[in-house]
Amino acid sequence: ARCIFQCVNNLRQGTCDLSLVDMAHIYETLICLLIESASLSPSLMNDFRLAHCYVHMKDIILRLENEWINDESEKLFARFITLLGDFTYVGYHELKLPARPETIFDIPNFVMPQSKNTGFIVRNLSAFTILQSIFQQSTHPFLVNIVFDTISSIILTDNANYFLCGENLSPLTEIFYNKSNDVQIKINDLLEFIVFQLKYIPYRELVNLSIMLKSNKHVEVYISKILRSIQSHKNCVKYLIHILKFNNILKDALRELGFIEVLITRLHHFTTLLKKSVHDTNDKGDNMNQEEKELGFMVMEALALLLSHNQKNAKIFREHDDARLTHNIIPYRLCRVAALTVVLHLVLCTGGEDDAGTLLGLIHTAKLEMKSVILKEFLYILRESHRTRTVFQAKRKGCINEA
Numbered sequence: 001a002r003c004i005f006q007c008v009n010n011l012r013q014g015t016c017d018l019s020l021v022d023m024a025h026i027y028e029t030l031i032c033l034l035i036e037s038a039s040l041s042p043s044l045m046n047d048f049r050l051a052h053c054y055v056h057m058k059d060i061i062l063r064l065e066n067e068w069i070n071d072e073s074e075k076l077f078a079r080f081i082t083l084l085g086d087f088t089y090v091g092y093h094e095l096k097l098p099a100r101p102e103t104i105f106d107i108p109n110f111v112m113p114q115s116k117n118t119g120f121i122v123r124n125l126s127a128f129t130i131l132q133s134i135f136q137q138s139t140h141p142f143l144v145n146i147v148f149d150t151i152s153s154i155i156l157t158d159n160a161n162y163f164l165c166g167e168n169l170s171p172l173t174e175i176f177y178n179k180s181n182d183v184q185i186k187i188n189d190l191l192e193f194i195v196f197q198l199k200y201i202p203y204r205e206l207v208n209l210s211i212m213l214k215s216n217k218h219v220e221v222y223i224s225k226i227l228r229s230i231q232s233h234k235n236c237v238k239y240l241i242h243i244l245k246f247n248n249i250l251k252d253a254l255r256e257l258g259f260i261e262v263l264i265t266r267l268h269h270f271t272t273l274l275k276k277s278v279h280d281t282n283d284k285g286d287n288m289n290q291e292e293k294e295l296g297f298m299v300m301e302a303l304a305l306l307l308s309h310n311q312k313n314a315k316i317f318r319e320h321d322d323a324r325l326t327h328n329i330i331p332y333r334l335c336r337v338a339a340l341t342v343v344l345h346l347v348l349c350t351g352g353e354d355d356a357g358t359l360l361g362l363i364h365t366a367k368l369e370m371k372s373v374i375l376k377e378f379l380y381i382l383r384e385s386h387r388t389r390t391v392f393q394a395k396r397k398g399c400i401n402e403a
Helices: 002-013 020-037 043-050 053-065 071-087 125-137 141-157 170-174 181-196 203-214 231-244 249-256 259-277 290-307 311-319 322-329 333-348 353-365 368-384 386-402
Strands: 221-223 226-228
Touching: 002 020, 002 043, 002 053, 020 043, 020 053, 020 071, 043 053, 053 071, 053 125, 071 125, 071 141, 125 141, 125 170, 141 181, 170 181, 170 203, 181 231, 203 231, 203 249, 203 259, 231 249, 231 259, 231 290, 249 259, 249 290, 249 311, 259 290, 259 311, 259 322, 290 311, 290 333, 311 322, 311 333, 322 333, 322 353, 333 353, 333 368, 353 368
Parallel strands: none
Antiparallel strands: 221 226
């Protein structure tokens, strides 16, 4: 088995006068050999790993990326990455599924999936890890896409594969903002599969999204020749909105992961831009950056979903004094409905009496259109909440008695 170690050692030391492409071809041959022999003995696979071949392969791929020449390079990468994907299914020993995966909350009806025994079960974690590492460090669009598609295919092929890989795709979300819009959407689709299909909350991946969403670091990506520096944040919040609609337990999970505070930060950012850009509350906000507007609306939609029928989330929101912040932007025609929706869910939660009072107070100074919108929202609140109806009737009687 030491022959593999000696072969790779010669490649590293440059004792053979070989180009990077030649080295890649040698590794292709070695992988094909290992695929054929792995079911008979683990010796060659172990030697391959101990010789640090996975890291060497990654280095060769990334160096070749910098020497990208023509369509032949694409064919080489497509063939090599596909072969590396096939290599993840190869191993003498089967990997064991955990009895129960680590999680912060269980989505109802979660069941640990069992492998289908179709031959597409992950057995080689080293190969899978290297694929993720190449994805993190690569920059060429073709290579980034072919590597991600390979990773995605592995996860989607069998529901057990995500858990065999340690229920951890956090390397993909660590560099979420460094990838193109198309790749970000693909990452979101894969994370949605984990929630919707596997009924598992990918908390490690979500932690990375939370950290990056909180930061103001933007990667400037040209899409249709337009500089869209906040597209990454929009993609992230869009994902949150989708999973929040799936099951109420996600509201608790995202709270524990700090997303309420993160979205509050984004709401403050939107409010600051709103007040700088819109000087007339009836203005439609044409002077405001369209991307910033869309992100602001998405943030308010996500907050409304988090607050809906969730007392703990509403309490955190109020503790940050963001109920007042949201009330203050209701007069702006641009975001009135979105802000009112957030306030509506606050009122429907326990302790929403003050919010209801503030909302009614706005009517006294509001113009006709704004009064109409607020009253419609308040009628909905009265229909939905017996508690609010009781409080409203008590205040109404008090006003009559004073009169």
